[in-house]
Amino acid sequence: MPSKVQKFNEYRQKMNDKILASDNKVIKRIFNLDTNAFKEGHLPVKTKELLGLVASAVLRCDDCIQYHLETAYKNGVSKEEMMETMSIANLVGGTIVIPHLRKALEYWELLEEENTL
Structure with missing residues (x-):
């Protein structure tokens, strides 16, 4: 059974795959922009992912x-780094992000569990 x-x-x-198969130029460009924004640059990928995590939490997108x-x-982020990022x-x-913190910690624990098996 899949996790x-x-x-x-x-x-x-x-x-x-379904979305990209629609061959919508704007959507494809948005996906491409997202992919390129998180590549190694002046900021390391690890930092960019933590920035993405903060933005996603503040926007409440699970x-x-x-x-x-x-x-x-x-990309090697530790649990402590993740929790510090989520604290920011x-x-x-604000406190409306706390339910997303709960889900984030639960998901992180699943990632840890899967990678120790």
Whole structure:
């Protein structure tokens, strides 16, 4: 049975494929811009993913939070760095971000669990 992490990634990929198959120039350019924005540049990828995590939390997008958590995890972000980043998101976004912090921590623990098996 696929894990929550696997289900999220499979669903995201399936729907992204469908969206991109629509051959909409604007959507394709937005996807491309997103991909290029998070590549190594003057800021390391790890930093960019943490910035994406803060923005996603403040905007309260759980799918975006999960995406940036997983990418940050894969780029060597520690749990402590993630929690410090989420503390900034809660400071900026206010207490309404706390439920997203709960979900973020739960997802992070799933990432840790999957990578220790």
